[in-house]
Amino acid sequence: MTEHGTAEPARSRAGVTRRGLLWWGAAAAALALAAADDTDAVLAGGFGSRGGPALAQHNTSAAARLKEEASPLRRSRSGAAAGATLRRRAHQPAQSAFSAPVFSLSDYVKRTPGTPAFPHNAVLLTIDDGPHPVWTPKILRLLHQYDAPATFFIIGRQATQYPALVRAAVSEGHHIANHSFSHPPGLPSLPRAAMTAELLDTQDAIVRAGGFTPRQFRAPGGRWSPQMMRLTAAHDLLAVDWTIDPRDWSRPGSQHIVESMLAADPGDVLLCHDGGGDRSETYDALKIVLPQLKARGLQFVTLPAPQPAKR
Numbered sequence: 001m002t003e004h005g006t007a008e009p010a011r012s013r014a015g016v017t018r019r020g021l022l023w024w025g026a027a028a029a030a031l032a033l034a035a036a037d038d039t040d041a042v043l044a045g046g047f048g049s050r051g052g053p054a055l056a057q058h059n060t061s062a063a064a065r066l067k068e069e070a071s072p073l074r075r076s077r078s079g080a081a082a083g084a085t086l087r088r089r090a091h092q093p094a095q096s097a098f099s100a101p102v103f104s105l106s107d108y109v110k111r112t113p114g115t116p117a118f119p120h121n122a123v124l125l126t127i128d129d130g131p132h133p134v135w136t137p138k139i140l141r142l143l144h145q146y147d148a149p150a151t152f153f154i155i156g157r158q159a160t161q162y163p164a165l166v167r168a169a170v171s172e173g174h175h176i177a178n179h180s181f182s183h184p185p186g187l188p189s190l191p192r193a194a195m196t197a198e199l200l201d202t203q204d205a206i207v208r209a210g211g212f213t214p215r216q217f218r219a220p221g222g223r224w225s226p227q228m229m230r231l232t233a234a235h236d237l238l239a240v241d242w243t244i245d246p247r248d249w250s251r252p253g254s255q256h257i258v259e260s261m262l263a264a265d266p267g268d269v270l271l272c273h274d275g276g277g278d279r280s281e282t283y284d285a286l287k288i289v290l291p292q293l294k295a296r297g298l299q300f301v302t303l304p305a306p307q308p309a310k311r
């Protein structure tokens with residue numbers, strides 16, 4: 001299975017890939033173009049979440065306006081015109097059918113009113129592409145050993161194949177979220193019906209295996225599109241991305257994975273994988289990363305407990 005090979009790093013800091021920190025205008029322009037053309041711009045790492053406004057959708061005039069605003073040429077040509085554009089936008093009713101995915105714990109709290117604040121030293125460990133019959137049990141044992149709760153973004157088809165592993169993760173206090181049914185790299189460009197099936201079949205698989213309805217979704221490879229964002233919101237799923245990606249799926253060596261993950265700051269969302277291939281490097285890295293981050297005073301948290309499934 002291919003994994004996040006198409007996701008481009010948003011920003012590099014000392015060799016560490018961090019997401020969600022790009023100037024949001026590039027993403028806004030791409031989204032506005034997609035809205036105007038009624039096509040799907042696929043954005044991998046193109047969203048900036050911090051302070052980025054929700055974008056109007058299903059509204060070509062709003063889309064055209066955003067496109068205009070996102071163009072430095074337009075802005076520099078006429079200050080008065082730019083001001084008028086901004087005023088019109090300010091008067092536009094808020095339409096947040098989609099917005100940027102969550103990149104950090106502070107994003108998560110902002111986007112989910114009523115969520116209690118996470119501890120000041122919290123980090124969120126997310127583990128994607130399982131459950132896997134070899135690597136998920138090993139990683140579960142490691143998480144148990146270091147008393148480190150995690151959030152598993154699981155693939156629906158594998159949850160159907162290995163439901164006991166989903167139940168094991170839940171019983172150990174971990175959180176489960178939706179990572180599509182078959183992990184198609186081209187999910188953002190699929191027809192709406194196929195995209196919907198990828199979301200909902202996974203919801204069903206998790207309900208059957210884990211006994212609750214997931215409330216978060218992560219796009220395969222972190223590749224988002226406006227249509228996917230709308231669909232995610234329409235099904236009451238919060239789009240969750242990540243802050244730090246050690247690119248462990250590419251097997252860069254456990255030392256690289258360790259160094260990337262040890263760059264975590266409080267509030268970061270860490271990405272790694274228990275599925276999609278040989279995860280021995282990830283496993284070896286976690287043996288070092290889990291105790292070292294805890295020794296630094298960071299606290300592993302999960303997303304809030306899921307609601308019981310509506311059957």
Ligand SMILES: [Zn+2]
Nearest residue numbers: 128129220221
């Ligand atoms: Zn994945």
